[in-house]
Amino acid sequence: MTQSQTQRFSFSLEATDGKARSGRISTPRGEIRTPAFMPVGTAATVKAMMPESVAATGADILLGNTYHLMLRPTAERIAALGGLHKFMNWDKPILTDSGGFQVMSLAGLRKLSEEGVRFASHVDGSKHMLSPERSMEIQKLLGSDIVMAFDECPALPATEAEVAKSMQLSMRWAQRSRDAFGDRPGHALFGIQQGGVTQDLRAQSAEALRAIEFDGYAVGGLAVGEGQEAMFGVLDYAPDMLPVQKPRYLMGVGKPDDIVGAVKRGIDMMDCVLPSRSGRTAQGWTRRGQVNLRNARHQDDPRPLDADCTCPCCAKYSRAYLHHVFRAKEMIGGMLLTWHNLHYFQELMAGMRAAIASGTFDTWEAAFQIEFASGDIERL
Numbered sequence: 001m002t003q004s005q006t007q008r009f010s011f012s013l014e015a016t017d018g019k020a021r022s023g024r025i026s027t028p029r030g031e032i033r034t035p036a037f038m039p040v041g042t043a044a045t046v047k048a049m050m051p052e053s054v055a056a057t058g059a060d061i062l063l064g065n066t067y068h069l070m071l072r073p074t075a076e077r078i079a080a081l082g083g084l085h086k087f088m089n090w091d092k093p094i095l096t097d098s099g100g101f102q103v104m105s106l107a108g109l110r111k112l113s114e115e116g117v118r119f120a121s122h123v124d125g126s127k128h129m130l131s132p133e134r135s136m137e138i139q140k141l142l143g144s145d146i147v148m149a150f151d152e153c154p155a156l157p158a159t160e161a162e163v164a165k166s167m168q169l170s171m172r173w174a175q176r177s178r179d180a181f182g183d184r185p186g187h188a189l190f191g192i193q194q195g196g197v198t199q200d201l202r203a204q205s206a207e208a209l210r211a212i213e214f215d216g217y218a219v220g221g222l223a224v225g226e227g228q229e230a231m232f233g234v235l236d237y238a239p240d241m242l243p244v245q246k247p248r249y250l251m252g253v254g255k256p257d258d259i260v261g262a263v264k265r266g267i268d269m270m271d272c273v274l275p276s277r278s279g280r281t282a283q284g285w286t287r288r289g290q291v292n293l294r295n296a297r298h299q300d301d302p303r304p305l306d307a308d309c310t311c312p313c314c315a316k317y318s319r320a321y322l323h324h325v326f327r328a329k330e331m332i333g334g335m336l337l338t339w340h341n342l343h344y345f346q347e348l349m350a351g352m353r354a355a356i357a358s359g360t361f362d363t364w365e366a367a368f369q370i371e372f373a374s375g376d377i378e379r380l
């Protein structure tokens with residue numbers, strides 16, 4: 001491979017099975033196998049995990065949050081210290097969100113205009129502005145490999161007219177994001193489809209984004225409390241409106257069964273705080289569903305969380321130990337269970353990639369659904 005080829009961002013679709021797809025995103029910082037799950041490293045860390053441990057779970061890429069990093073320690077400081085990869089000691093690809101969603105959910109005193117969003121920091125009350133141009137600047141300062149266009153996600157519940165107006169604003173911001181991003185070989189800019197749960201608005205949004213041309217496309221505005229049925233309802237048609245030859249990213253999803261359903265409907269990339277957040281609150285995720293390690297039934301149980309899991313938590317520690325360290329509020333509880341959860345999520349993705357490649361996704365999914373609904377192993 002020549003130097004110029006290795007420096008390009010590209011996506012190759014390797015196999016399809018029904019609507020499910022498997023492939024590979026190539027970046028100068030490494031390859032991302034798809035379908036991909038991206039752990040969330042909000043404040044330049046995947047909480048409770050060393051970066052090499054995140055990589056050991058099988059993660060090819062992680063997500064950083066523009067909103068958090070711009071406020072603390074600031075994008076300018078991170079840039080002066082060599083960029084986000086160096087700052088947090090993660091040399092694989094990083095995707096950053098645009099800050100748009102979190103400014104609407106976390107910041108105070110927000111004022112939305114055509115220009116962007118003025119807001120007060122939730123950390124210290126300081127005043128800031130996020131616009132398409134400022135979001136592109138921050139994500140460039142961070143050194144993000146995959147940059148997200150700046151968009152607006154309307155607060156729910158919203159009328160169809162409000163969703164339409166918001167989507168149209170987001171499409172104008174998408175064009176401004178594209179213009180501000182410029183030409184950056186090796187870096188990608190993704191557009192974000194909006195339009196709520198209305199098929200016609202989703203189509204209009206997809207058409208606007210396709211006209212602008214992005215390196216990848218996200219399905220935005222889902223996983224905001226609408227429920228799995230409504231989300232799958234949109235995913236039954238929304239990914240089909242996006243270009244076949246570009247990666248499709250579903251933001252903020254989700255539980256294992258949400259992820260499987262999204263991949264089945266043609267999604268290639270996902271991110272969620274669930275495995276890491278659950279890991280810190282004693283909630284384990286296994287092939288048999290969710291397990292609460294605080295439950296007294298684990299107190300004398302010498303068995304691992306999942307006997308078939310190859311993660312360090314399951315290889316060397318018992319349910320009784322996990323129960324104890326969570327009860328005693330010891331940090332290792334969150335460390336071990338986050339590791340297990342991230343490992344499980346990556347195994348789930350690997351299982352789907354293999355099933356798609358061999359044309360057996362339906363069989364794989366049926367077995368997943370039965371096992372996932374079967375509940376935890378019998379108590380001792």
Ligand SMILES: [Zn+2]
Nearest residue numbers: 309311314340
């Ligand atoms: Zn495990």
